Structure formats: C-alpha cells, structure tokens
Amino acid sequence: QSALTQPASVSGSPGQSIAISCTGTSSDVGGYNYVSWYQQHPGKAPKLIIYDVTNRRSGVSDRFSGSKSGNTASLTISGLQAEDEADYYCSSYSSSSIVLFGGGTKLTVL
Amino acid sequence: EMQLVESGGGLVEPGGSLRLSCVVSGITFNYAWMSWVRQAPGKGLEWVGRIKSKAGGGTTDYAAVVKDRFTISRDDSKNTVYLEMNSLKSEDTGVYYCTHVGSIWDRIDSWGQGTLVTVSS
Numbered sequence: 001q002s003a004l005t006q007p008a009s010v011s012g013s014p015g016q017s018i019a020i021s022c023t024g025t026s027s028d029v030g031g032y033n034y035v036s037w038y039q040q041h042p043g044k045a046p047k048l049i050i051y052d053v054t055n056r057r058s059g060v061s062d063r064f065s066g067s068k069s070g071n072t073a074s075l076t077i078s079g080l081q082a083e084d085e086a087d088y089y090c091s092s093y094s095s096s097s098i099v100l101f102g103g104g105t106k107l108t109v110l
Numbered sequence: 111e112m113q114l115v116e117s118g119g120g121l122v123e124p125g126g127s128l129r130l131s132c133v134v135s136g137i138t139f140n141y142a143w144m145s146w147v148r149q150a151p152g153k154g155l156e157w158v159g160r161i162k163s164k165a166g167g168g169t170t171d172y173a174a175v176v177k178d179r180f181t182i183s184r185d186d187s188k189n190t191v192y193l194e195m196n197s198l199k200s201e202d203t204g205v206y207y208c209t210h211v212g213s214i215w216d217r218i219d220s221w222g223q224g225t226l227v228t229v230s231s
Contacts, residue, residue, distance in 0.1 A: 003154075034215035038155070045207060045221040046155065052217070089155050093215045097171050099145070104154035 119225030132208030
C-alpha cells in the first residue's frame with residue numbers, strides 16, 4: 001500500500017506548459033483507468049479537476065488535461081496562469097479496494 | 111449543491127478517542143458512498159477509509175495505518191457519516207476531510223472544509 005510517486009515540485013513561466021507525473025504499479029495506476037487529479041490552494045480543501053484519467057470535471061479550464069501510459073499518469077497544464085500555483089495530488093483506485101494518493105506536487109508559476 | 115460540514119475535531123491526548131461527524135446536504139444521502147481523507151500539517155493527502163451505501167452493502171474499508179483503531183459509520187436518518195478514532199497517536203494529527211465518493215471506483219468529487227485533530231499531551 002505505498003503512496004503513488006509524484007515529483008515534489010515543478011515550475012514554469014506564465015504561458016508555458018508543464019506536466020506532473022504520477023507513478024504507481026500494475027495494481028493501481030496501471031491496472032485501472034481510475035486516476036483522479038486534485039488541486040489544493042493553501043488553506044483550502046482540495047478540488048477535483050480530472051477523473052478517470054482523462055475526463056475534465058465540469059467547469060474546469062480546458063488548459064488542464066490528463067493522460068496515462070503504463071503505470072504512470074500525467075497531468076498537463078497548458079498556458080500557465082498565476083492562479084494555477086497550487087499543490088496537485090493524484091489518486092488511484094487499487095486492487096486492494098483502497099485509494100492511494102500521490103505525495104503531492106507543488107507548482108510554482110515563476 | 112452538495113455541502114459537507116465536519117465537526118468534532120480538537121485536542122486529545124495520546125491513547126485517547128475522538129468522534130468526528132459530517133453532515134451532508136444537497137444529495138440523496140442514503141445512496142451516497144462517503145470517505146475520510148486526512149492531511150498532516152505541511153504534508154500530503156492520506157486516504158483513511160470509506161463506507162458504501164446500504165444499497166451497496168454498507169461495508170467499510172480502511173487504510174492499513176488506521177485499521178482496527180478507526181471506525182466509519184453512518185446514520186442515514188441524519189444524513190451523517192462518522193469517524194470514530196481510538197488509540198490515537200501523535201501521527202494522527204492533521205486536518206480530517208469528509209468526502210463524497212462519486213463512483214464505485216472511489217472518485218472523490220466533493221470535500222468538506224475539514225476539521226483539525228491534534229493529538230498531544
């Protein structure tokens with residue numbers, strides 16, 4: 001039941017694109033198309049932005065997109081904006097009927 | 111619009127117990143699957159456990175680190191889900207979020223504002 005692996009931090013300039021990876025195993029990320037991504041601003045509760053690997057939640061900017069290859073899922077944010085600066089977490093359903101979260105990635109917009 | 115409001119957090123000594131409550135509105139609660147997620151100060155999110163709807167079997171699952179110490183239950187007549195925490199340890203300190211599970215594949219689609227639990231002597 002190890003957490004999913006995310007980079008601790010990523011950064012980019014306004015207008016650029018960045019990608020955040022989320023690596024698991026064939027028992028979670030690789031075995032199911034049930035990866036979600038959450039955005040959390042300081043002092044706030046997380047918000048769902050992507051679910052089932054690629055589906056954008058209603059109301060979420062189309063600058064956010066999700067994908068998966070093998071045991072690694074990715075969140076891509078294009079056209080970076082200052083308001084995108086936040087912590088991002090992935091999660092995945094697992095074969096143990098539990099939910100695994102990634103350790104979180106701090107996005108800094110330079 | 112769905113609302114989840116947690117209560118019951120506070121300061122408790124190591125080895126003590128605490129019960130968190132979460133009142134849910136804006137949905138048909140008896141069909142809802144609910145879960146709890148916690149976040150230690152300055153740390154990431156950690157799934158605590160989930161309770162299915164009674165129609166879904168009403169069963170619970172827990173993270174290994176809290177299994178046998180924490181219990182999730184529900185009272186559909188009160189639109190409320192509970193997290194009973196026993197044998198608390200300092201590492202249980204954090205903000206506890208009540209969350210709504212939007213699919214049988216554990217998609218968490220709504221979060222409460224969180225309630226802070228501090229385990230310290």
